[in-house]
Amino acid sequence: MSIAAELQTPLTAQKGEDVEVERKDGEDGESADGTNDLQAGKSLQWLVRHDLKEEGMHVLAVTVSYTEVVDTEERSRSFRKLYQFSAQQALGVRTKVGELTRKDVQGKGKVFALEAQVENMTEQSILLDGVKASLGKGLRSTGFNSEEKVLLMPQDVEQVAFRLEQEEGAELEESAGRYVLAQLTVDWRLAMGQDGVLKTGWLGCRKK
Numbered sequence: 367m368s369i370a371a372e373l374q375t376p377l378t379a380q381k382g383e384d385v386e387v388e389r390k391d392g393e394d395g396e397s398a399d400g401t402n403d404l405q406a407g408k409s410l411q412w413l414v415r416h417d418l419k420e421e422g423m424h425v426l427a428v429t430v431s432y433t434e435v436v437d438t439e440e441r442s443r444s445f446r447k448l449y450q451f452s453a454q455q456a457l458g459v460r461t462k463v464g465e466l467t468r469k470d471v472q473g474k475g476k477v478f479a480l481e482a483q484v485e486n487m488t489e490q491s492i493l494l495d496g497v498k499a500s501l502g503k504g505l506r507s508t509g510f511n512s513e514e515k516v517l518l519m520p521q522d523v524e525q526v527a528f529r530l531e532q533e534e535g536a537e538l539e540e541s542a543g544r545y546v547l548a549q550l551t552v553d554w555r556l557a558m559g560q561d562g563v564l565k566t567g568w569l570g571c572r573k574k
Contacts, residue, residue, distance in 0.1 A: 367402040367403075367404055367410065367430070367431070367432040367433075368402065368430075368431050368432075369387050369412045369428065369429070369430055369431075370384075370387065370428075370429045370431070371384070371385050371387050371414050371426060371427065371428045371429070372384050372385060372426075372427050373385045373416055373424060373425070373426050373427075374424065374425040374426075374427070375419075375420045375422075375424055376420050376421075376422040376423065376424075377420060382425075382427060385414055385415070385416040385426075386414070386415045386416065387412050387413070387414055387415075388412060388413045388414075388415060389402075389410075389411075389412055389413075390411040390412060390413050404432070414426065414428070417563075418453045420453065421453055421454055421455055422452065422453065423450065423451075423452050423453075424450070424451055424452070424453055425448055425449070425450050426448070426449040426450075426451070427446060427447075427448055427449075428446065428447050428448075428449070429444060429445075429446045430444060430445055430446075430447075431443070431444040432444070454487070454488070455487055456486075456487060456488050456492065456554065456556075456562055456564075457484055457485065457486065457487060457492065457552060457554060457562075457564050458484075458485040458487050459482055459483070459484055459485075459550065459552065459564065459566055460482065460483045460485075461480070461481065461482045461483075461550070461566065461569055462480075462481045462482075463478060463479070463480050463481075463547060463569050463570065463571045464478065464479050464571065465477070465478050465479075465571055465574060466478065466479055474534070475531060475532030475533065475534060475536075476531075476532045476538065476545075477529065477530065477531050477532070478529075478530040478531075478545075478547055478571055479527065479528075479529060479530075480499065480507075480527065480528040480529075480530055480547065480548055480569065481525070481526070481527045482497065482525075482526050482527075482550055482566075483523050483524070483525055483526075484497065484518070484523065484524045484525075484526065484552055485518075485521065485522070485523045485524075486518035486519065486520055486521060486522050486523075487521075488520060488556075489520050490520065490556060490557055491517055491518065491519050491520070491556075491557055492517075492518045492554050492555070492556060493515055493516070493517055493518075493554060493555045493556075493557075494515060494516040494517070494518055494524055494552070494553075494554050495515055495553035495554055495555060495561075496515070496552075496553050497511060497526045497550060497551070497552050497553075498550070498551045498553075499528050499530075499548045499549070499550055499551075500548060500549045500550075500551065501530070501547070501548050502538065502539045502545070502546040502547050502548060502568070503536070503537070503538065503539040503546070504532055504533050504536030504537055504538045504539070505530050505531065505532060505533065505536075505538070505547065505548070506530075506531050506533055507528045507529065507530050507531070507548070508528065508529040508531070509526070509527070509528050510526075510527045510528070510529070511526045511527065511528075528548065530547055530548060540573070541570070543572060543573055544570035544571060544572050544573065545570050545571050545572075545573060546568050546570050547568075547569055547570050547571060548568070548569050549565060549566055549567065549568050549569065550565070550566045550569070551563060551564070551565050551566075552564040552565075
């Protein structure tokens with residue numbers, strides 16, 4: 367017996383993409399020896415894993431192929447099941463970036479303030495594992511955020527902030543008249559253990 371799965375997303379509606387299928391062994395009737403032989407009255411379980419990156423309607427197509435033995439005669443069989451579900455954005459992130467004026471900072475390098483509001487947009491609680499900043503060229507950062515995990519109830523908002531400083535003698539990366547400063551990565555989990563990652567685009571600040 368074998369399992370194959372593909373996922374049709376809003377951008378790949380005409381041609382699905384293969385997704386990872388992982389065999390689960392253990393209790394509740396699954397085979398503990400790793401074989402795919404299905405004994406009478408028993409069950410086998412597989413886990414389908416895929417990072418959802420698009421909002422909207424998705425269709426998961428699962429194909430089961432197996433060999434049926436009837437009176438020592440083997441017959442190849444297969445069947446296909448479709449599962450339709452809608453994916454929605456779990457977290458919303460609003461950001462604000464500004465350069466601090468000379469009276470607010472010491473030294474010769476530029477200093478920026480990066481603030482973000484992380485909002486739970488679902489109808490269930492979300493455990494916020496952390497918010498990390500990947501920095502652009504020539505920068506170092508200081509975070510002003512709790513190191514503990516934060517539980518967000520529906521519509522709750524968590525405020526995070528970073529101080530970005532230009533390293534001595536370093537040049538900042540620029541694009542279209544803006545400094546390229548940082549990209550935020552938000553790690554989170556739902557109550558049943560499902561985890562997710564949200565990454566913003568590269569955040570910047572207009573040159574003065």
